[in-house]
Amino acid sequence: MGRIAIAGLGAISALGTNLDSTFLAIAEGVDGLKPFNEFDTGLKAHPSLASISQPLCKVPFSPPSRTAHLAALAIQESLQPISNRKGLRLGLVFATTVGGITNSERVYQHLIQNKISVAEAAHGFNSHEATSCSGYLANMVQAQGFYTLSTACSSGLHAIGMAKRLIEQDQFDLCLAVGADALSLLTIRGFAGLLLLDAAGCRPFDATRAGTSLGEGAGSMLLASDHAMEKRNLSSLGFISGYGSSADCHHMTAPHPEGDGAKRSVKQALLDAQLSSADINAIASHGTGTPDNDYAEIQGMKSVFASLPPFYSVKRSLGHTLGASGTLEAVIAARCLQEGVIPRTVGFNQLDERIGCAPSPLQKTMLTHILKNSFGFGGNNASVIISKSQTEVL
Amino acid sequence: MIKSLSLSAYAALRPLQEPDWHTKVPAAIKRRDPRIWQMAHMAVLRLLEKGFSAPASIITATAFGALDETRSFLEGVYTRDFGSPRNFIASVHNSMGGKVALDFGIRGENLTVCDGPNSLASALSLSCALPASAFPVLVLAIDESFELLKNLIPHMPAPCGTWLNSHWEESAVAFLLTSSETNPTKTPQISACAPFPVASLHCEAKLASMCKMHWKLQPSSSSISVNPSLDLIDAISGVSNQTHICSYSPAGNAAAIISVCA
Numbered sequence: 001m002g003r004i005a006i007a008g009l010g011a012i013s014a015l016g017t018n019l020d021s022t023f024l025a026i027a028e029g030v031d032g033l034k035p036f037n038e039f040d041t042g043l044k045a046h047p048s049l050a051s052i053s054q055p056l057c058k059v060p061f062s063p064p065s066r067t068a069h070l071a072a073l074a075i076q077e078s079l080q081p082i083s084n085r086k087g088l089r090l091g092l093v094f095a096t097t098v099g100g101i102t103n104s105e106r107v108y109q110h111l112i113q114n115k116i117s118v119a120e121a122a123h124g125f126n127s128h129e130a131t132s133c134s135g136y137l138a139n140m141v142q143a144q145g146f147y148t149l150s151t152a153c154s155s156g157l158h159a160i161g162m163a164k165r166l167i168e169q170d171q172f173d174l175c176l177a178v179g180a181d182a183l184s185l186l187t188i189r190g191f192a193g194l195l196l197l198d199a200a201g202c203r204p205f206d207a208t209r210a211g212t213s214l215g216e217g218a219g220s221m222l223l224a225s226d227h228a229m230e231k232r233n234l235s236s237l238g239f240i241s242g243y244g245s246s247a248d249c250h251h252m253t254a255p256h257p258e259g260d261g262a263k264r265s266v267k268q269a270l271l272d273a274q275l276s277s278a279d280i281n282a283i284a285s286h287g288t289g290t291p292d293n294d295y296a297e298i299q300g301m302k303s304v305f306a307s308l309p310p311f312y313s314v315k316r317s318l319g320h321t322l323g324a325s326g327t328l329e330a331v332i333a334a335r336c337l338q339e340g341v342i343p344r345t346v347g348f349n350q351l352d353e354r355i356g357c358a359p360s361p362l363q364k365t366m367l368t369h370i371l372k373n374s375f376g377f378g379g380n381n382a383s384v385i386i387s388k389s390q391t392e393v394l
Numbered sequence: 395m396i397k398s399l400s401l402s403a404y405a406a407l408r409p410l411q412e413p414d415w416h417t418k419v420p421a422a423i424k425r426r427d428p429r430i431w432q433m434a435h436m437a438v439l440r441l442l443e444k445g446f447s448a449p450a451s452i453i454t455a456t457a458f459g460a461l462d463e464t465r466s467f468l469e470g471v472y473t474r475d476f477g478s479p480r481n482f483i484a485s486v487h488n489s490m491g492g493k494v495a496l497d498f499g500i501r502g503e504n505l506t507v508c509d510g511p512n513s514l515a516s517a518l519s520l521s522c523a524l525p526a527s528a529f530p531v532l533v534l535a536i537d538e539s540f541e542l543l544k545n546l547i548p549h550m551p552a553p554c555g556t557w558l559n560s561h562w563e564e565s566a567v568a569f570l571l572t573s574s575e576t577n578p579t580k581t582p583q584i585s586a587c588a589p590f591p592v593a594s595l596h597c598e599a600k601l602a603s604m605c606k607m608h609w610k611l612q613p614s615s616s617s618i619s620v621n622p623s624l625d626l627i628d629a630i631s632g633v634s635n636q637t638h639i640c641s642y643s644p645a646g647n648a649a650a651i652i653s654v655c656a
Contacts, residue, residue, distance in 0.1 A: 042475060091588065097486060099508070101464070108465065108542075109472050122549035126645065129457060130487070130508040131589075135646025138591045145588030146648070147516050148508045150459070150487035158505060165523040169397075171588070186464060189471050190482035247452075247495040247504040253483055264501070272525075377483065378492020380504055 003239035003273075003390050004164045005229050007174070008222030009331045010077030012070055013318050014050035014215055017057070018077055023335045025317065026343050029362065032317045033201045033213050041188050048201050050215030050319025051183055060140055064127035065100035066216075068136050070324075071180035074220035075141060078176065081222070081234055088228050091172030092138050092146035093163045095155035095179040097323035099130030102184045137178065144172065152376030153286070154245075155179060156219065156326025160384050161243030163223050173228040179327030180218035187214060187322060194253070202289030202320070203347035204313035205298070205359050212288040215319015219328030238334045241369070241387040242273025248379025255293055255375060259300020262373065265381035266304050273385045275369060277305045280385070282342050282360070284333040284372040287313025288320055289347065297373065298355050309371075310360035316347035326374035326382060333370045334386050340367055397522040398585040398655070399571040402530060405440035406627055407433055407566040427493065428481075430460045430538045430566075434490040435497055437566035438534065442498065446570055449532035451502035452491050453521055455513035455623075457643075459487035459506075462540040490536055503528045509589050510643030514622045515650030518586035521571055530572045535623035539564040567623035582630045583655040589648040618642045622652060629654045 011018065014032040015025035025032070033048040041047070052070070059072040071094065107124030110116045116124075126132070131148045138146040147162065149155050156179025163177035181187075191197050191214060198211035224234060246268065248261035255261070270277060286297055301308055314329055321328055336342065345359035367388065374382045409415055416424065419432045427435070434454075442448065467481035483489065488506035495504050503524060507516040514535045521531050539562075571584070619625045622641045628634040639652040 042471065105468055108468055112469060112472055118545050119549040122546045125546055126550065129510055129643075129645040131457075131510045131512070131643050131646035131648070134509070135589075135591065135643060135648045138589075139647060143591060145519075145590050146509075147520060147588055148646075150506050150508045151491075151504065152486045152488055162505075162520060162523060165525075169523050171519075171523070185471065186468060186482075186485070189477050190467065190479075190485070193477050193479045193482055245503045245505075247492070247501050249496055249499055249501050252489070252492055252496065261501075376488070377486050378488045378504070379495065380488060380492060 002168065003241040003387060004167050004223045005236040006221055006238045006240065006334055007224040007229060007234045008078035008081045009237055009334055010074035010220035011328055011331050012073045013217035013328060014052055015317060019331060019335060023332060026314055026332055027341050029344050029346050030317055031346050032215065032319060041185060043192055045199055047197050048213060049183060050213065052216055064132045064136050066102050066182035067096055067099055067180050068133035070182060070218035071133060071137055071178050072140060074218035075137060075176060075178055078220035078222045082232055084232065085174065088173040089144045090141060091166055091175040092134065092141065092143040093149060093159040093175060093177050094134035094137060094146060095149045095159035095323045095327060096130050096133060096181055097150060097152055097155060098181050098184045098187060100127040100132050101186055102182045104128035105185050150323065151380045152378060153322050153325055154374040154376035154380045154382040155323040156328065157330060157372060157374035157382035157384050158245060159327055160221055160240060160330055161245065161382060164240045164243055167223055167225050173225045175223045176220055177223060177327055178220045179324040181216060181321055181323045183214060183216040196290055198289060201347060202315050204287035204289045204315050204345050205294050205352060205355060206348045207350040207352040209289045209291060209294060211290055212315060212320045215321045217318060217321045217324050217328050219324055219331040221327060221331055238337050239387045239390055240384060242269040242275065242385035244268025244272060244383045246381045250379055253377055255296035257296055259296040259303065261379055261381045262297055262300030262375060263303045265383040266371065269383040269385050275385065280309050280369050280371045281367045282309055282370045283311035284329055284370055285311045285313050286373045286375045287315055289315055295355055298357065308357055310342050310363065312343050312359050313345045314343060330372045330384055330386065333372050337367050337370050337386055337388050340365055398583040399518065399521055399573065400581045401584055401630060402570045402572055402581055403441055403444050403446055404567065404569045404627060405437055407437040408563065410563055428460060428463050428484045431490060431493045433538060433566040434494050434534060434536055437568040438494050438498055441568040441570055448498050449500055449530045449570060451524065451528040452495055452500050452504050452532040452534060453517040454488065454491035454506040455517035455533060455535040456487060456506065456508055457510045457513055457537050459508065460484045460489050462538065465542055494534060510645050511620065511622060511641040512589035512643045512648060512650035515586040515641055515652050516589055518584060518652060519588045526573060530570055533569040533571060536566040537564055562620050565624055567627065584652065586652040587650055589643065589646065589650040592647055592649050626652060626654065630656055
């Protein structure tokens with residue numbers, strides 16, 4: 001299929017409250033992890049997390065949850081290039097894993113500790129559903145239609161891929177792909193229980209890596225049809241040229257050891273973009289820092305690329321923002337493409353002989369196509385290719 | 395322009411109507427899997443037992459996901475300072491889709507949509523955006539009822555409570571869909587729109603009126619479905635004469651419509 005233009009980008013993360021500040025910190029290799037004390041996790045060893053500690057700016061109406069609030073801020077930034085949307089059909093694909101659980105998990109705690117009645121709990125449970133976030137956002141931007149995706153850590157990248165398809169299918173002229181997740185007790189304790197949190201902070205692809213680090217944030221990408229770009233005289237910030245997805249069918253949490261699902265996802269994205277693997281200049285990896293995931297990801301990439309392009313992970317800087325990660329990291333990859341920057345992988349120090357290759361050092365270079373990968377629980381894989389131009393420059 | 399889909403087959407599991415359903419669950423699955431995974435497995439098994447080969451991809455439609463697993467995990471954390479990893483793994487919204495893919499070897503696209511009662515419309519609408527290689531696609535509409543939810547629902551404020559209190563029934567319904575372009579046979583044709591925001595509307599009558607206005611629906615089809623997947627089955631099988639199934643999500647303050655041409 002064709003390439004769909006990126007008309008707007010927005011981000012909020014532990015590194016900054018907009019894309020400029022987030023990207024600058026990424027390019028400078030800032031470590032986004034800090035001791036977490038927003039609420040009591042009950043863990044004996046306090047994990048370092050990439051939380052947003054400053055108060056969030058106000059947004060229209062009253063967001064039903066912190067997740068929705070983060071998403072609203074990223075959306076506002078990504079919509080800045082287009083002041084007049086009259087006559088254009090706007091869609092929204094929203095991705096999250098926790099949705100409004102930051103509210104309901106506290107309500108449930110109070111309920112089982114008999115601090116509140118069932119009736120009081122019922123009121124607090126109202127904003128639990130993921131669609132409470134997307135419905136709020138769709139009403140905020142007056143979208144003509146919206147979808148709520150939740151496929152664990154791959155959710156955000158699927159949102160971009162599906163937004164591309166919805167424009168290609170002429171459902172919408174403009175489509176926001178938005179991923180957001182707030183830090184919650186559920187995810188912190190869940191990852192800790194699975195022994196997936198590295199007490200020393202995540203070290204993607206490093207020989208001594210021992211797990212990931214969680215974060216919170218949101219990314220928003222406004223995609224636009226050629227017609228919309230022309231009608232509103234918008235400047236493109238890059239193009240989404242390919243999307244692929246697959247299921248591992250291997251295990252509910254562990255990736256396929258040879259990265260089979262990841263390989264099929266990337267190949268599908270290349271096919272969709274009508275590109276060969278040699279066209280890819282850099283890989284914005286999923287790179288969580290867990291021993292199995294990083295190994296499987298590189299195995300999968302080695303089976304696609306005859307010569308592995310430079311790759312990097314921003315998980316130490318942003319934390320693993322789960323449902324937001326695909327969108328947020330793709331937003332940053334799009335800016336990397338514009339600026340010709342391949343960031344260094346903060347936390348990486350020592351080559352893992354088993355992986356056999358190291359992530360890229362900081363590079364200023366000409367970039368044409370970046371591959372972004374996201375993988376999630378349930379063996380869920382997504383790949384998106386972000387390109388600088390609508391057509392190949394020969 | 396919304397494309398339509400051909401419905402090749404469907405199968406439903408309705409625990410309220412078949413209280414002994416779990417006796418038919420394969421023993422290994424019954425031992426290990428959460429109840430909602432078992433519901434998902436049985437619905438898909440029933441579909442494929444009709445002689446269809448495994449679908450290429452799956453879209454799961456669910457309002458709450460495996461919420462009882464989330465509850466169990468948090469209960470463990472709050473009362474014993476230990477949340478079971480098994481509960482956490484199952485608690486992600488896409489755990490049913492992941493497990494069904496694993497059980498039945500579905501290696502293609504695997505999406506989960508969570509738009510409350512509009513989830514089925516979301517899944518059907520997104521199916522239209524899948525590439526040809528993703529067909530046949532399995533759409534699995536699933537939500538379960540459990541003790542906490544039953545206790546909370548009567549106390550939920552309107553409009554959530556009003557909707558949930560009415561006639562909601564837990565179920566797992568599996569639909570096997572092909573693209574209408576590749577299967578122009580006499581199978582029922584289905585199309586759906588994405589959920590759309592319903593600003594400042596909290597009244598079912600107003601919503602029904604808006605649906606009629608925007609979608610030119612017949613008055614007979616303007617009621618709001620609380621069980622879109624079960625109503626879709628009734629429409630396809632001729633139990634009802636509905637041609638449009640309207641759903642409304644109180645949490646998202648949004649509506650959606652599924653159209654059927656049987």
